Amino acid sequence: xxxxxxxxxxxxxxxxxxxxxxxxxxxxxxxxxxxxxxxxxxxxxxxxxxxxxxxxxxxxxxxxxxxxxxxxxxxxxxxxxxxxxxxxxxxxxxxxxxxxxxxxxxxxxxxxxxxxxxxxxxxxxxxxxxxxxxxxxxxxxxxxxxxxxxxxxxxxxxxxxxxxxxxxxxxxxxxxxxxxxxxxx
Numbered sequence: 474x475x476x477x478x479x480x481x482x483x484x485x486x487x488x489x490x491x492x493x494x495x496x497x498x499x500x501x502x503x504x505x506x507x508x509x510x511x512x513x514x515x516x517x518x519x520x521x522x523x524x525x526x527x528x529x530x531x532x533x534x535x536x537x538x539x540x541x542x543x544x545x546x547x548x549x550x551x552x553x554x555x556x557x558x559x560x561x562x563x564x565x566x567x568x569x570x571x572x573x574x575x576x577x578x579x580x581x582x583x584x585x586x587x588x589x590x591x592x593x594x595x596x597x598x599x600x601x602x603x604x605x606x607x608x609x610x611x612x613x614x615x616x617x618x619x620x621x622x623x624x625x626x627x628x629x630x631x632x633x634x635x636x637x638x639x640x641x642x643x644x645x646x647x648x649x650x651x652x653x654x655x656x657x658x
Contacts, residue, residue: 480508
């Protein structure tokens, strides 16, 4: 949609007539009509004034896409519900993946070090709070990402090493803070 179409849609959404909006804007109704029907292009100053008078973002006027501030209460509620549903659906998918992998692991012969590692991971999971798990998850996801990037032919190895050093330092600081805090409880 064009800017004119967006202005027209927003005006109607706000239940304003062209006459009412033109009066608030201190412009003629015919000029507003020309803008809405794409016969004239509004200046950036006019768009800014329209955004202010219609109580919407300039982004919404120029693109037709609402920002969070442009949503009314019911739209915001729908967005929140949608995000919640997406998170639940994603969580269900992740849960199924984890259950499947755990079943595969439990049915396979594991070497001693793998068994010890998995046992320690399970103990850590049981003893950790949500923040611990979130931090560890981010760290592991980043390591996987950069391990895969490191396998590519055109990877800048120096940048990759800098990343690994930075991530390792942050994780070390997290562990020191975590265990220092736990020791002081």
